[in-house]
Amino acid sequence: MTEALSASKLADLPPEMLDFTLLKPAGALVPRLGRLSIPGRRTLLTPDFLGNTSRGAIPHISQDNFGKTGLDGVYIALEDFIEKHPQKTPPIFKLDTPDPLRRFTALPKDTIFVLGARRQPPIPSANANTNSEIGILTSVGFQVISSEYYAAAARKLQPDIVVGLADIPFGQPTVGLKRKDKMSDRTETWTRDIIAKRSTIDKSEPRFNIFAPILPIAKEVQSWYLEHLLDDMVDKISGVAIYDSHLLDELPEELQHLPRLSFDNPSSPHELLRQVGLGMDLFTVPFVTDATDAGIALDFTFPVPQKTNGTERRSLGMDMWKSEHTESVTPLTDGCKCYACSKHHRAYIQHLLSAKEMLGWVLIQFHNHEILDAFFAGVRNSIDKGTFEQDVATFEAFYEPKLPEKTGQGPRVRGYQFKAQDHGKSTKRNPKAYKSLQVPLNAFHGQQPNPNPDVRDVIDDDALVGLVGMEHVDPTEQLEGLKIEDDRS
Amino acid sequence: MAPVSMPSALRYELLAKCSVTKARAATLHLPHGPVPLPIFMPVATQASLKGLTPEQLEEAGCRLCLNNTYHLGLKPGQATLDAIGGAHKFQSWPHNILTADADVSFQMVSLLKLAKVTEEGVRFLSPHDGTPMLLTPEHSISLQNSIGSDIIMQLDDVIATTSPDLARMTEAMERSVRWLDRCIKAHKYPERQNLFCIIQGGLDLDLRRRCTAEMVARDTPGIAIGGLSGGEAKDAYCKVVDTCTGLLPEKKPRYVMGVGYPEDLVVSVALGADMFDCVWPTRTARFGNAITARGVLNLRNAAYAEDFSPIEEGCQCVCCRSLDEGGLGITRAYIYHVTAKETAGAHLLTIHNVQYQLNLMKQVRQAIIDDRYPTFLKDFFAKLYDDKSKYPQWAVDALKGVGVDLLVD
Numbered sequence: 001m002t003e004a005l006s007a008s009k010l011a012d013l014p015p016e017m018l019d020f021t022l023l024k025p026a027g028a029l030v031p032r033l034g035r036l037s038i039p040g041r042r043t044l045l046t047p048d049f050l051g052n053t054s055r056g057a058i059p060h061i062s063q064d065n066f067g068k069t070g071l072d073g074v075y076i077a078l079e080d081f082i083e084k085h086p087q088k089t090p091p092i093f094k095l096d097t098p099d100p101l102r103r104f105t106a107l108p109k110d111t112i113f114v115l116g117a118r119r120q121p122p123i124p125s126a127n128a129n130t131n132s133e134i135g136i137l138t139s140v141g142f143q144v145i146s147s148e149y150y151a152a153a154a155r156k157l158q159p160d161i162v163v164g165l166a167d168i169p170f171g172q173p174t175v176g177l178k179r180k181d182k183m184s185d186r187t188e189t190w191t192r193d194i195i196a197k198r199s200t201i202d203k204s205e206p207r208f209n210i211f212a213p214i215l216p217i218a219k220e221v222q223s224w225y226l227e228h229l230l231d232d233m234v235d236k237i238s239g240v241a242i243y244d245s246h247l248l249d250e251l252p253e254e255l256q257h258l259p260r261l262s263f264d265n266p267s268s269p270h271e272l273l274r275q276v277g278l279g280m281d282l283f284t285v286p287f288v289t290d291a292t293d294a295g296i297a298l299d300f301t302f303p304v305p306q307k308t309n310g311t312e313r314r315s316l317g318m319d320m321w322k323s324e325h326t327e328s329v330t331p332l333t334d335g336c337k338c339y340a341c342s343k344h345h346r347a348y349i350q351h352l353l354s355a356k357e358m359l360g361w362v363l364i365q366f367h368n369h370e371i372l373d374a375f376f377a378g379v380r381n382s383i384d385k386g387t388f389e390q391d392v393a394t395f396e397a398f399y400e401p402k403l404p405e406k407t408g409q410g411p412r413v414r415g416y417q418f419k420a421q422d423h424g425k426s427t428k429r430n431p432k433a434y435k436s437l438q439v440p441l442n443a444f445h446g447q448q449p450n451p452n453p454d455v456r457d458v459i460d461d462d463a464l465v466g467l468v469g470m471e472h473v474d475p476t477e478q479l480e481g482l483k484i485e486d487d488r489s
Numbered sequence: 490m491a492p493v494s495m496p497s498a499l500r501y502e503l504l505a506k507c508s509v510t511k512a513r514a515a516t517l518h519l520p521h522g523p524v525p526l527p528i529f530m531p532v533a534t535q536a537s538l539k540g541l542t543p544e545q546l547e548e549a550g551c552r553l554c555l556n557n558t559y560h561l562g563l564k565p566g567q568a569t570l571d572a573i574g575g576a577h578k579f580q581s582w583p584h585n586i587l588t589a590d591a592d593v594s595f596q597m598v599s600l601l602k603l604a605k606v607t608e609e610g611v612r613f614l615s616p617h618d619g620t621p622m623l624l625t626p627e628h629s630i631s632l633q634n635s636i637g638s639d640i641i642m643q644l645d646d647v648i649a650t651t652s653p654d655l656a657r658m659t660e661a662m663e664r665s666v667r668w669l670d671r672c673i674k675a676h677k678y679p680e681r682q683n684l685f686c687i688i689q690g691g692l693d694l695d696l697r698r699r700c701t702a703e704m705v706a707r708d709t710p711g712i713a714i715g716g717l718s719g720g721e722a723k724d725a726y727c728k729v730v731d732t733c734t735g736l737l738p739e740k741k742p743r744y745v746m747g748v749g750y751p752e753d754l755v756v757s758v759a760l761g762a763d764m765f766d767c768v769w770p771t772r773t774a775r776f777g778n779a780i781t782a783r784g785v786l787n788l789r790n791a792a793y794a795e796d797f798s799p800i801e802e803g804c805q806c807v808c809c810r811s812l813d814e815g816g817l818g819i820t821r822a823y824i825y826h827v828t829a830k831e832t833a834g835a836h837l838l839t840i841h842n843v844q845y846q847l848n849l850m851k852q853v854r855q856a857i858i859d860d861r862y863p864t865f866l867k868d869f870f871a872k873l874y875d876d877k878s879k880y881p882q883w884a885v886d887a888l889k890g891v892g893v894d895l896l897v898d
């Protein structure tokens with residue numbers, strides 16, 4: 001398809017309509033190139049990734065610095081905004097302005113907003129899904145929302161894209177066949193529901209685009225849902241959200257033209273490449289912020305760098321806690337165009353982490369987003385040139401298979417950061433920071449940070465007070481109430 | 490004592506004096522560019538200001554910030570600072586830096602069991618890891634020479650102003666003078682770094698006068714009044730500032746260390762002080778506290794959950810300016826939504842608070858230049874308190890002493 005043709009096609013669409021054009025015709029299970037356009041918003045060239053927000057912000061990045069991340073779109077979870085529900089109307093629904101979610105979060109006008117119910121990755125909710133509700137987790141505890149509520153919220157918040165509700169019992173290791181049938185039935189009901197609710201929106205009002213969920217169960221088990229999706233709904237949806245990338249193998253022909261958002265959270269760039277290779281288009285990449293929190297500056301390119309010396313596998317990231325960086329005035333990655341690399345050097349970033357200064361994580365976050373941005377640009381280029389498959393093979397041979405383990409302490413735990421798996425462990429993730437040692441007298445100056453890792457990470461007075469998340473909830477308590485089996489309905 | 494001529498790396502350009510109070514407006518020309526006086530200096534203790542990039546600090550209008558000598562001595566350490574070529578390069582800050590030990594001294598004061606002051610220096614246990622440390626005037630200056638800050642501070646012997654021990658207070662004052670001499674001697678780069686003396690003497694005005702005379706005789710490029718902000722009564726604080734500024738030469742900047750509440754700033758300016766620093770405006774942002782002309786708002790209070798107005802109406806910071814004005818249009822409700830949950834919320838509020846403090850001083854300066862500072866003071870207090878009966882007595886008294894009666898319109 002030519003540029004001009006697609007531009008004129010775009011002009012004929014109603015204002016909020018999403019256009020997805022496959023730039024490189026592709027069959028099943030091959031990487032594909034696409035262009036996702038929504039009038040008034042930045043164009044996403046796919047494969048690409050969305051910024052994964054927390055309470056409307058990219059973690060560590062204040063809104064005035066959002067532009068420095070290079071992001072074209074963001075993923076936002078409704079559960080981040082509705083802790084007052086159901087006792088009170090959540091404040092965001094009282095903001096009386098067009099485009100309230102964008103105005104409230106103060107993100108740019110041209111950024112694509114994708115709204116889902118749950119954060120990525122979602123923390124299993126103690127509240128089981130029912131026929132009419134899904135369990136969520138707000139900053140004050142577990143809660144449920146109905147399909148109706150979700151549709152109303154979407155209408156009020158006016159995101160560009162809404163991912164339909166899916167009935168998935170998160171955190172449950174095995175799901176019985178009966179339960180799977182129910183997943184399929186409920187998801188179909190909810191998808192029909194949001195489509196119907198959207199159709200009632202007046203033509204003069206903004207209308208969101210709907211991405212239908214594809215469940216992480218075998219095709220046969222959700223065949224009714226998929227069939228009905230094709231029969232009655234395919235022309236009402238603008239994309240699919242895929243919870244298990246293996247299902248790309250079995251995606252019906254009639255859904256092939258739609259953009260595919262992955263909710264099959266990748267743990268590494270290799271995993272991203274695998275999904276891209278199967279034809280995935282869009283990702284939220286939680287490991288970017290996870291790496292940032294761990295003080296790891298991502299360090300990989302796709303395709304791999306031309307000049308290489310040595311045969312050892314390269315690490316996918318650099319642990320910025322390491323004292324080897326203390327006198328290094330080089331950027332995190334040579335030639336990186338990110339804000340951190342163009343303005344600062346490793347020595348400063350290492351210092352900031354070791355001093356527990358918040359700016360350390362800010363700078364690494366800029367860098368990690370740029371690395372991912374360049375990675376996807378490289379991926380698209382490689383697909384375009386037809387060298388993707390061999391570039392992936394070289395990448396896999398060149399880099400270690402996993403991101404480096406974290407060694408340093410992360411930033412103080414923010415809201416939501418406890419994980420269900422932490423159940424049973426102490427909820428105070430960061431230990432108290434005072435220690436008194438009897439060690440020989442040192443002259444004051446010229447003294448370097450204590451090399452003992454136990455005390456290296458302790459922190460000044462500032463850290464003793466400071467950020468605490470989830471102050472009204474005791475996560476342990478919540479998780480004790482966690483029930484996985486939800487066949488009560 | 491005979492005045493010692495000392496090189497200076499600054500030029501104090503007096504622009505205006507208030508015809509009623511002792512307030513002065515000036516431009517201070519420093520090695521990394523001119524700064525307006527009076528000035529509030531944000532405190533970037535460990536070469537970083539609470540999650541803001543140096544560029545964000547610059548955008549808020551800051552041209553002179555503080556680093557802490559002692560903290561930089563620990564991390565990244567002198568060897569690293571030497572290797573990298575000083576603190577400006579280390580933190581990519583193209584503007585001025587002032588380094589001080591003062592708040593360490595206060596930490597020592599508060600942890601006195603851990604600190605022991607001898608003629609040699611201060612011995613203490615590092616609050617970082619409990620390691621015993623020795624800090625001498627020579628160490629302090631050597632470190633500040635490595636840091637390369639535009640203004641460096643002498644090491645002083647500080648004890649709490651509230652200490653009733655006059656003998657110890659006298660000893661501390663006299664020792665601070667002797668330590669200044671050691672600092673002057675140790676200072677390697679007087680032609681590019683300005684050493685400021687620090688006047689001590691607690692709340693005893695006689696001691697303060699004696700100390701001022703000794704310090705002035707040493708002819709440092711600038712003069713600080715130290716040992717305050719340690720919990721003393723505000724009227725006693727004002728008497729010390731008033732007494733010291735009365736004895737200081739007109740053509741030198743006067744820095745009152747550790748002061749930063751808005752009402753303290755405007756009163757201290759009326760008493761003739763020019764420079765201030767305080768961690769409070771930026772530290773408090775993290776707890777959701779927004780500084781405004783009508784007082785401090787705690788935006789973690791549920792009352793703000795649905796308040797869609799800017800943090801402060803009319804504020805020109807990037808958060809408060811509307812989209813139409815090229816800002817972000819951040820609301821109190823959004824700050825409520827993120828504070829203490831995402832650090833970005835603290836960053837936004839820090840930007841606002843820094844802007845508030847800098848803008849306050851900008852308005853103060855303009856009022857002095859226009860010779861309407863007394864009116865400015867009256868407006869300032871009228872906004873901050875809804876009733877004259879709520880005005881703090883110390884402020885009323887101190888300003889009366891310099892010719893401004895806040896209670897008369």
Ligand SMILES: [Zn+2]
Pocket residue numbers: 331332333336337338339340341342366367368370
């Ligand atoms: Zn970079």
Ligand SMILES: [Zn+2]
Pocket residue numbers: 800801804805806807808809810840841842844
């Ligand atoms: Zn503001």
